[in-house]
Amino acid sequence: MKGIVNFTPGPAQLYFTVEDHVRAAFKEGIPSLSHRTGEFEIISKRATVGVKELLGIPSDFHVFFTSSATEIWERSIQNLVANKSLHFVNGAFSKKYFEIAVQLGKSPKKIEAPAGFGFSMDIPAEEGVELIALTHNETSTGVSLPMNFINQFRDQFPDALIAVDAVSSLPYPQFDFSKIDSLFFSVQKGFGLPAGLGVWIVNDRCIAKSEELLSKGLSIGSYHNLPSLLQYGKKNQTPETPNVVGIYLLGKVVDDFLRRGIHIIRKETEYKAAILYKALSSNGLTSPFVADPAHQSKTVIVAQSGEHTENIAKHLAAEGLQAGEGYGDKKVSQLRFANFPAHSKEQFEKLVDELEKIK
Amino acid sequence: MKGIVNFTPGPAQLYFTVEDHVRAAFKEGIPSLSHRTGEFEIISKRATVGVKELLGIPSDFHVFFTSSATEIWERSIQNLVANKSLHFVNGAFSKKYFEIAVQLGKSPKKIEAPAGFGFSMDIPAEEGVELIALTHNETSTGVSLPMNFINQFRDQFPDALIAVDAVSSLPYPQFDFSKIDSLFFSVQKGFGLPAGLGVWIVNDRCIAKSEELLSKGLSIGSYHNLPSLLQYGKKNQTPETPNVVGIYLLGKVVDDFLRRGIHIIRKETEYKAAILYKALSSNGLTSPFVADPAHQSKTVIVAQSGEHTENIAKHLAAEGLQAGEGYGDKKVSQLRFANFPAHSKEQFEKLVDELEKIK
Numbered sequence: 088m089k090g091i092v093n094f095t096p097g098p099a100q101l102y103f104t105v106e107d108h109v110r111a112a113f114k115e116g117i118p119s120l121s122h123r124t125g126e127f128e129i130i131s132k133r134a135t136v137g138v139k140e141l142l143g144i145p146s147d148f149h150v151f152f153t154s155s156a157t158e159i160w161e162r163s164i165q166n167l168v169a170n171k172s173l174h175f176v177n178g179a180f181s182k183k184y185f186e187i188a189v190q191l192g193k194s195p196k197k198i199e200a201p202a203g204f205g206f207s208m209d210i211p212a213e214e215g216v217e218l219i220a221l222t223h224n225e226t227s228t229g230v231s232l233p234m235n236f237i238n239q240f241r242d243q244f245p246d247a248l249i250a251v252d253a254v255s256s257l258p259y260p261q262f263d264f265s266k267i268d269s270l271f272f273s274v275q276k277g278f279g280l281p282a283g284l285g286v287w288i289v290n291d292r293c294i295a296k297s298e299e300l301l302s303k304g305l306s307i308g309s310y311h312n313l314p315s316l317l318q319y320g321k322k323n324q325t326p327e328t329p330n331v332v333g334i335y336l337l338g339k340v341v342d343d344f345l346r347r348g349i350h351i352i353r354k355e356t357e358y359k360a361a362i363l364y365k366a367l368s369s370n371g372l373t374s375p376f377v378a379d380p381a382h383q384s385k386t387v388i389v390a391q392s393g394e395h396t397e398n399i400a401k402h403l404a405a406e407g408l409q410a411g412e413g414y415g416d417k418k419v420s421q422l423r424f425a426n427f428p429a430h431s432k433e434q435f436e437k438l439v440d441e442l443e444k445i446k
Numbered sequence: 447m448k449g450i451v452n453f454t455p456g457p458a459q460l461y462f463t464v465e466d467h468v469r470a471a472f473k474e475g476i477p478s479l480s481h482r483t484g485e486f487e488i489i490s491k492r493a494t495v496g497v498k499e500l501l502g503i504p505s506d507f508h509v510f511f512t513s514s515a516t517e518i519w520e521r522s523i524q525n526l527v528a529n530k531s532l533h534f535v536n537g538a539f540s541k542k543y544f545e546i547a548v549q550l551g552k553s554p555k556k557i558e559a560p561a562g563f564g565f566s567m568d569i570p571a572e573e574g575v576e577l578i579a580l581t582h583n584e585t586s587t588g589v590s591l592p593m594n595f596i597n598q599f600r601d602q603f604p605d606a607l608i609a610v611d612a613v614s615s616l617p618y619p620q621f622d623f624s625k626i627d628s629l630f631f632s633v634q635k636g637f638g639l640p641a642g643l644g645v646w647i648v649n650d651r652c653i654a655k656s657e658e659l660l661s662k663g664l665s666i667g668s669y670h671n672l673p674s675l676l677q678y679g680k681k682n683q684t685p686e687t688p689n690v691v692g693i694y695l696l697g698k699v700v701d702d703f704l705r706r707g708i709h710i711i712r713k714e715t716e717y718k719a720a721i722l723y724k725a726l727s728s729n730g731l732t733s734p735f736v737a738d739p740a741h742q743s744k745t746v747i748v749a750q751s752g753e754h755t756e757n758i759a760k761h762l763a764a765e766g767l768q769a770g771e772g773y774g775d776k777k778v779s780q781l782r783f784a785n786f787p788a789h790s791k792e793q794f795e796k797l798v799d800e801l802e803k804i805k
Contacts, residue, residue: 091475098478098690106472113465116450118640119457154513154642157686161668190668275687281477283513283642283689306665309520309549327516328457328634330642330689 092434095411096226096255096387100429102279108339117335128323130335137341141349142257144288145264151316152329153285156254156273158311160187162287163269166297166313167248168193169305172218175206178225179414184252185220202228205382208236210243219249224256227414229389229423230382231256238266248293256386258344258428259356268292274337277386279429284333289313344428352428359426359435360385366439372399376421388424396420399445406441451793454770455585455614455746455784461638462788467698476694486690487682493697494682500700500708501616503647504623510675511688512644515613515632519546521646522577522628525656525672526607527552528664531577534565537584538773543611544579561587564741567595575606583615586773588748588782589741590615597625607652615745617703617787618715627651633696636745638788643692648672703787711787718785718794719744725798731758735780747783755779758804765800
């Protein structure tokens, strides 16, 4: 597996420091460290403070740990919605978020866009919306929501909470935290870590909403409801025995990102995206699946490769470059390329060179 | 941390092969392996088949992965109880299982025993019980339920499902699977693995009950409800991106246990427990907190050490033996000793020698 550059959007290429951090973790006894010790609290605090620093999160937001972003879909509906959430659905993952609301017995609404497309800026009026559920980066199709799209909801829906799934875009995007109430991701994508940890960021409006639902007698779950996460989070602990090594590794990689500089990570992400989109447009065999540049994801780049899909994947594999498969029934006609901090400029330049060689 | 024997009941001493398995995992690319690949399915199947073989689980039971045993407390109540569960509470962890049922809006009943004691064999009649919730090994106090206690419920409550929390006792106990319907554990105790994975074993009666609740319009959760776990489990997959490395490591350690032989692990556990209980009774400074041998846990052994607690812990620490603290307010008056497969006979012999030296 070593020596191969993995462009699958996730679980994705590990960040290059992870293996060393794992070795250090064993040396320090982290894999058997109790989550009720001061040592764990320091590790946990380092991860949450680091995430806040890296992403520019204001101090009135809380950072909690779950086991996956899938869990956060469930917990966010449970804790933030009595009845009605409004979902923007343009692919498999935004659709799953909607479906979880249905499964939890809520009455969600959805606004849909076809695969590969974003949404119109004109949002129809909708009464009684408690939560706006936005998928910043639809991993299945490579569509990203522009920031001005996300930032418009506060004015139109002042009473609603605004939740952003940024699973496959963070740490790249810079969100305006005055315009959103909740943000979440899982660590096995842009953070280049082994899977098994989700990070849920919420402000006090979210806490208040969960307490309101609880006081009305609604079930908001148990150990991972927001009041419980907050109670333990204040002590830099978790309600359950968590993925301690995962939290340790997150703190370490976030420190690595901070040392590298988020500004540089963002600039490099944009450079790598620009050269790949250009290559996909110009090589004659592929085109970007997302045609509108305003909706093209910088972090999950999808190539419409049609009948050339298999050949391209084989050619790249022979050069040690593993393209991600298209999602679902697009397996035979698309390729996906993650553009995460774990992917270097040199690796992207090689990828682009190889794409241009294929005839 | 290396060179110290950790007797804390969990997260506990790692099994001695774990670090090598982690190294191998990195070599094989497991930390960035997609959970939708055939390679993952093989790894996942190896872990579930191995667990079944190790614990003697019949073929009509299913083995599912969650993020923790705490999660299984929640999922088991959600999926198996419309209204009434009956909990046997004799410590902090059995109490939490009960409290989760309350939080989920059910009407659970409890039968309580004081800390350090088991339950009477005479169970009062109770109508409408859907789930009997048993904590095989109460980690906070070192009380274990005898097998004949567990096995009596099927006759008295033929319509109820019987769920056994065996978090801090497995792989030691041999359960009679005709007498129980669900069993669960987390990997950071007896399996000697890093925390972040729970294992939930259920039979078809449990699946049927969850489907019945669903058909009646009750919420049984979303991605981790039993029908969803079963749907993905049939393909040796999980609904969400799981702790892939954790599942890989579980399969590897279970293979190690199988090679060593469960019979030998059980015999050694009994030997180690016997010499430690004897030492606790005979050294003049301590006594077993659980007085009745029928209720003394073989895997979490609690010493009543009173005013000598700090001295004993210090003496042991100077010899590289880290005793577990007493639970909660017993921190100052008790010590806990995990007796897991990761603890060798020689380590227990040294522990016993040192306990006998303290005057």
